[in-house]
Amino acid sequence: MNVIEDNSCALVPPCFFIEDESFQDSLDLYQRGYLHPVAISDIIRPDPSTSASRSQDAPSGYRILHKLGEGGEATVWLAQEVDRLDRAVALKIFSAHCSSAAEHEARALKACMASQNVLSLLDDFTFTGPNGAHKVHITEVIMPLKKLYSLLPACAKKQVATDLARGLAHVHRCGFIHGDIHIGNIGCAMPPAFTENTIALTMSLLDRYDATMVILRDPALRSCSLPPYLLDPCDILRVYRYYRGLKARQDAKLLDFGNARRVGEEDADVVRWMCPPPEAAFAYYGCGGLEILPTTKGDIWCLGALMLRLFTNEAILYDSTSIILIQQAELEGVIPPAWRAFWDRNEILRSNTDQVTPEKAEAGWSRRRDQFLQKNPEVDLAEADLLIALMRRMLATNPDVRPSIDEVLAHPWFAEDKANWS
CATH class of the missing domain: 3.30.200.20 (Phosphorylase Kinase; domain 1)
Structure with missing residues (x-):
């Protein structure tokens, strides 16, 4: 990686x-x-x-x-x-x-x-x-989303998220993996x-x-x-x-496909991540520099991280050390069993074990929801709870329990009658 x-x-x-x-x-x-x-x-x-x-x-x-x-x-x-x-x-x-x-x-x-x-x-x-x-x-x-998203109301951000999910669904149906979705790889049509x-x-x-x-x-x-x-x-x-x-309506688009692969394709090229999903981060830091190829489940995690940035302005930043594993584990509040042996051997990770608990994860997501509602009073509590629930599923540490992109689009938060927040 x-x-x-x-x-x-x-x-x-x-x-x-x-x-x-x-x-x-x-x-x-x-x-x-x-x-x-x-x-x-x-x-x-x-x-x-x-x-x-x-x-x-x-x-x-x-x-x-x-x-x-x-x-x-x-x-x-x-x-x-x-x-x-x-x-x-x-x-x-x-x-x-x-x-x-x-x-x-x-x-x-x-x-x-x-x-x-x-x-x-x-x-x-x-x-x-x-x-x-x-x-x-x-x-x-293209207008880079990174320069634009802080100016958008909640309804426009939801349309951006909808467009990106639809774009990713099309990419996956075409048999491809994007491989590096993040705020810098998204834009809106002029x-x-x-x-x-x-x-x-x-x-x-x-x-x-x-x-x-x-x-x-x-x-x-x-x-x-x-x-x-x-x-x-x-x-x-x-x-x-x-x-x-x-x-105008924000027509969002996926950009920068330099990491893209066909599903199932074995490729010896170096994978360049801006915000690697947990499985890639752990493979690299916990398994002696092991590189794993992008997957559709990794795309889901990266889209979830992008939505977290879009709606809460909280960035999951790449860190050049294993500290990134702390931030990823804190989202779920559980240290994955496969990480435990490496975690306990690593002084920095071990000293932050008390930061990774289900209780602190719940408090963190509650704080994000409250901050979002404070900044977007036009959004009701039920709608905000749906968004938080969806992001938590997408940001699961275990890729096997993350939804597919079709399941993401079928989530109630994307329901047609809730396509726009007024």
């Missing part, structure tokens, strides 16, 4: 300025075999030798307009088709060392594209830059006005570029592997607000 970004590449030479680590990618990732250096107005075109399978109607290239996001595996950009200048898209450039994740994602998105609650893959190709060959995915532009208006209007709302210039102290060391500057992601929420996205 690999839950930490790969920062093993060598450090770049000293620069005059240091990147803003809160919003900008690490400059250390810009070298051979890693991220592609991007500048605004660059045009990304597919390598002719690798584009034979693309449709003849596919765009010849895409111009970079602004930055949407980044990570250790990819950077994501707002772009426009060079053959249709009125069409804005999201362009994701995978790191050269992450071609396998790109292939996982493309395969899953193509298989699951019939659902409106799964990100639409519009185009994919390979191009070569100074740091190697990079997979590129072109998708619709409002219709985003596509109806000109790119010029959208860009007028994104007229600010927060950049850190990449200027090496020794000019003789300048490398084409490095970008001319590092950018903060643009304020896409400003665009979403302007086009009245907060007043």
